[in-house]
Amino acid sequence: MxxxxxxxxxxxxxxxxxxxxxxxxxxxxxxxxxxxxxxxxxxxxxRTDKVDGFLLDRGFQVLLTAYPELKTQIDVAALDLKMFSSGALVIRNGKASVVTDPFREPRRAIATVFAPIGSLTDKLRIAALRWRVMHSDATKILNSTDISTVVALRGLGFSSKMIDRFFRPLFGGIQLDPDLRTSRRMFEIIFKSLSEGQSALPTNGMxxxxxxxxxxxxxxxxxxxxxxxxxxxxxxxxxxxxxxxxxxxxxxxxxxxxxxxxxxxxxSRVAGCVYFAADEPPTHEKFVVLDGTGRGPVLNAAVLSNIAPSYAPPGQHLIVAALPGVINGDLEEMSRDQLRTWWGPQVDAWRHIKTYRITHAGPVQLPxxxxxxxxxxxxxxxxxxxxxxxxxxxxxxxxxxxxxxxxxxxxx
Ligand SMILES: Cc1cc2nc3c(=O)[nH]c(=O)nc-3n(C[C@H](O)[C@H](O)[C@H](O)COP(=O)(O)OP(=O)(O)OC[C@H]3O[C@@H](n4cnc5c(N)ncnc54)[C@H](O)[C@@H]3O)c2cc1C
The missing domain is CATH 3.50.50.60 (FAD/NAD(P)-binding domain)
Structure with a gap:
């Protein structure tokens, strides 16, 4: 040294x-x-660990390309970013529904309208929220009246279904806060970043x-x-x-x-994360996959090798299960139990690679x-x-x- x-x-x-x-x-x-x-x-x-040819970020993380500081501090082209599909695959009662941004994925707009994830009014409200945050600057959002995310969503008229099946798994996952108690300011900044850019993984890991x-x-x-x-x-x-x-x-x-x-x-907010290897991916989609019951403990998951093939050795696949707020107990077993209800018995053949229990994933940022x-x-x-x-x-x-x-x- x-x-x-x-x-x-x-x-x-x-x-x-x-x-x-x-x-x-x-x-x-x-x-x-x-x-x-x-x-x-x-x-x-x-940080990213290399284990048996797999790239394991220490906790499921994504880079949002709309973050303004990336443009000034990072050579983004050198990261060779691989993009998630915009939107999400929501799984409920063993059924997967696609919820996308109709402006970016017009091909799947109809599927989104008919997805059993909230009412048509909920979906129109999402479009209105998207429009508002995209036309507000970040300073204005960060200085607006502050309340918790869940109270803000109810105040905007979103149904409990929409909150539990979409917002809780997506934003509870991103903000590592399954109760959605985080500041509305934070939520709107993240929602704006998701609306303006894409979620991505660098080819060589975060x-x-x-x-x-x-x-x-x-x-x-x-x-x-x-x-x-x-x-x-x-x-x-x-x-x-x-x-x-x-x-x-x-x-x-x-x-x-x-x-x-x-x-x-x-x-501190805590977070658990379990990585599995599989010979066959449970889906070929590049979406983040959400728990449509909103109950967890796995709130979201992804087949990372669908998005960035470099995350797994040739012929293999890497699946991540994220358990925001959960670091105690047998995380591998909890994840398998839940993902089996999504993808059936193939889950039992997956090989466990590593479990992370992160005791300080982020500061609690309440309103x-x-x-x-x-x-x-x-x-x-x-x-x-x-x-x-x-x-x-x-x-x-x-x-x-x-x-x-x-x-x-x-x-x-
Ligand atoms: C599981 C997980 C998922 C996340 N997902 C996302 C996401 O998808 N998108 C997003 O934008 N953000 C995400 N985040 C948050 C993001 O990673 C953090 O906000 C950010 O990396 C914090 O950076 P920092 O430099 O403030 O702190 P840190 O990264 O914690 O850096 C602090 C450093 O200080 C060092 N240190 C501590 N004490 C000492 C000491 N006494 N002497 C010397 N060194 C010391 C530590 O070792 C550490 O390296 C996630 C975080 C986690 C854990």
């Missing part, structure tokens, strides 16, 4: 998306910066995003397997060394941030939710991460960038 330098302009603690974005911003202004990371690789919550960012920083500036144990004015301490810095950025996840900065901890919290704490101390903005890839990238800008302004 390389020796930490004695002093630099800035130290960033944490090589997740926020930390990498902050460090890159600082470096681009000609300042010396290092990143100190506790784990053995960059990416934080966005970790391709942070790995690309790390390359710009240079490996000599990133210190892995090194845990920061304390920060005080101008000094960052690890177990066996200290670095002096004019600016210190705490870019860790919220629980670690509250420990280092001695602030109140925000509750009233403040999406843009201050990044400068004074005395050369800065903080960023998804807990300072929206709990998402976009939120982490944005938070890191604006924190990096605040650091460079302070060093000028």
């Amino acid at each position: 390389n020796q930490l330098p004695d002093s630099v302009d800035a130290v960033v603690i944490g090589a997740g998306l926020a930390g990498l974005a902050a460090a890159r911003q600082i470096k681009s202004r000609g300042r010396s910066v290092i990143v100190i990371e506790a784990q053995d690789g960059v990416g934080g919550r966005v 970790s391709a995003v942070p790995e690309q960012m790390a390359k710009h920083l240079g490996s000599e500036n990133i210190f892995l397997n090194t845990r920061v144990i304390s920060v005080e004015r101008g000094i960052v301490s690890t177990a066996n060394s200290q670095v002096r810095a004019k600016a210190i950025v705490v870019a860790t996840d919220q629980p670690a941030s509250s420990e280092l900065l001695k602030t109140d901890e925000i509750a 009233p939710f403040n999406p843009k919290q201050k990044v400068s704490l004074g005395d050369g101390l800065f903080v960023c991460g998804d807990h300072r903005d929206t709990g998402s890839i976009q939120g982490a990238l944005y938070s890191g960038r604006r924190c990096g800008e605040a650091v460079t302004a302070s060093l000028a």
